[in-house]
Amino acid sequence: MKFFIDTANLSQIKEAQDLGVLDGVTTNPSLMAKEGIRGQANIEKLYTDICNIVEGDVSAEVISTDLAGMIKEGEKLAALHPRIVVKVPMIKDGVKAIRYFTNKGIRTNCTLVFSPGQAILAAKAGAAYVSPFIGRLDDNSVDGIELIKQIVHIYKNYNFRTQVLAASIRHSVHIVRCAEAGADVVTCPLSAIMDLLKHPLTDIGLAKFLADHNK
Numbered sequence: 001m002k003f004f005i006d007t008a009n010l011s012q013i014k015e016a017q018d019l020g021v022l023d024g025v026t027t028n029p030s031l032m033a034k035e036g037i038r039g040q041a042n043i044e045k046l047y048t049d050i051c052n053i054v055e056g057d058v059s060a061e062v063i064s065t066d067l068a069g070m071i072k073e074g075e076k077l078a079a080l081h082p083r084i085v086v087k088v089p090m091i092k093d094g095v096k097a098i099r100y101f102t103n104k105g106i107r108t109n110c111t112l113v114f115s116p117g118q119a120i121l122a123a124k125a126g127a128a129y130v131s132p133f134i135g136r137l138d139d140n141s142v143d144g145i146e147l148i149k150q151i152v153h154i155y156k157n158y159n160f161r162t163q164v165l166a167a168s169i170r171h172s173v174h175i176v177r178c179a180e181a182g183a184d185v186v187t188c189p190l191s192a193i194m195d196l197l198k199h200p201l202t203d204i205g206l207a208k209f210l211a212d213h214n215k
Helices: 010-019 029-034 040-053 067-078 092-103 116-125 134-139 144-158 172-181 190-195 200-214
Strands: 002-006 024-026 057-061 084-089 108-113 129-132 163-166 185-188
Touching (some): 010 190, 067 092, 084 092, 092 116, 108 116, 116 144, 144 172, 172 185, 172 190
Parallel strands (some): 002 024, 024 057, 057 084
């Protein structure tokens, strides 16, 4: 399973990269705003900076909701760096845009997916990734992990090459359950990745080893 970090913070991206487990990056307008990044020039510079840090795919999101706008934005984003994957929303014109980009050899990440039917459409259109938002489903009393299982099962049935990228990860338990469900990728905050390191018995065992050594 690949680990992507979901952030617009370069320091966090570098920290995840230094850990040696980072496979890519996703971000979105909300995360950009959180970091105070505004203006198209600054956004494009950030994407380029991220691509210069990581060796894997970097999802760059369009903000248009019409086909012409998504195509214009997506082509510009894809031209920034070969590792850019254009992130497109799961709406009717978004599906059309995914097919357009696929035919042009531009990889896409279909975002804001909340149902197996939406995931099927994204795969049929040729998306490189599909991003089910499991945390937001959990927030609405729906089992997000069950959606991951359904999509993985459907994609295996028909040999779809679209990768299941579990998004809206809230904590380390989500990561483990996504791995159990067969997700190809998880994208999560740095805190969730770092929490995978933690176990009280590890701390107790290390303290004992060190104490015995010092004796």
